[in-house]
């Protein structure tokens with residue numbers, strides 16, 4: 466027997482090399498649970514986003530809840546078949562036990578409602594901050610087209626980012642472990658715990674611990690000793706505060722503070738340390754240099770703030786430079802009032818992000834360029850000889866979605882989004898070349914960033930909300 470497994474050790478340790486292709490997957494349960502939980506989660510995420518004190522939703526709760534509902538349906542529903550009217554199709558109400566594939570698919574459907582569409586921030590911002598009316602259809606189209614376009618792009622790059630055995634998506638392995646623990650029957654060895662027992666213990670204790678920092682003792686999010694010792698020193702607060710300063714010597718006992726640098730449980734150590742090095746360089750070397758050497762009068766502004774400021778150090782008054790009729794920047798008013806300033810941290814962080822953008826392109830070209838090129842040649846020559854075990858199982862057991870579907874979807878969304886920005890009285894003030902430029906950027910950046918996330922688990926581009 467030839468050793469036939471994934472080239473990545475973490476994958477070999479987590480993902481089985483067998484597949485039971487007879488498990489029912491697209492069952493009535495999958496559709497009912499998947500679609501309803503998607504709608505519910507989308508509503509909740511969007512609803513909670515507007516709270517001052519945001520409630521982050523975690524996927525663990527739906528993951529366990531849906532398993533319970535799925536098992537309940539399997540235990541109670543009769544094994545009858547329903548005939549779908551006007552088609553010859555029949556669906557079974559209860560095709561046996563709720564299986565691992567159904568569970569995973571339900572969660573995939575549910576979690577597509579989990580993240581809030583990026584464009585859905587635009588609409589309330591225009592209404593609340595700038596008091597502009599928007600055509601509801603235009604708003605709906607903007608959100609839908611920009612969101613669905615992402616699926617088109619994802620499909621176009623699928624063969625590089627999913628089919629390649631070297632793209633192993635570290636965070637996904639956490640899910641694989643969870644599903645296996647929840648579904649695989651395991652015999653308990655003497656003196657050892659089964660996966661599900663271990664999972665239950667960790668889940669209960671981490672929940673118990675989570676309640677403490679979040680409800681009873683929020684200050685352990687950052688224990689800033691310097692601030693307690695030098696209570697009235699501004700410099701000590703700037704250096705020592707873990708919330709609004711550099712956080713030197715400040716300790717966080719809250720997992721959300723720790724996982725700021727990506728999830729250290731899922732991501733490979735080299736990626737976490739790499740990120741830590743960048744963090745130290747940016748926060749403890751460059752930002753203090755910029756601030757205390759007073760570059761661009763940086764000391765007039767807070768060292769650490771997402772806000773925007775005017776020359777005198779006050780909050781920037783947007784209404785003074787906004788032409789309220791045309792809703793555009795009034796250049797002469799801007800020159801009269803003040804240039805726009807940001808905190809030292811924000812300036813440095815923008816600089817690092819732009820550098821990271823180009824660094825990513827160069828890194829991926831140098832380190833992954835060869836394997837991407839081979840993947841491309843192999844995919845276009847349609848010989849699947851050197852595929853790894855998992856890709857081969859997928860290819861042999863299931864039909865894949867034709868590339869052309871994704872391309873058609875992408876082109877349809879592109880056309881619709883151009884209609885959206887050019888129609889409706891040009892409410893979004895974006896010329897259609899803006900859409901084309903955005904698509905071109907995605908086309909250039911998606912592959913390198915996808916490779917980075919798929920191999921390190923880190924997402925390095927964060928959005929900064931500027932009020």
Ligand SMILES: *[C@@H]1O[C@H](CO)[C@@H](O)[C@H](O)[C@H]1NC(C)=O
Pocket residue numbers: 782783784785
């Ligand atoms: C901002 O500018 C507008 C227009 O000049 C003025 O009416 C308003 O009072 C200013 N707001 C603040 C907070 O200074």
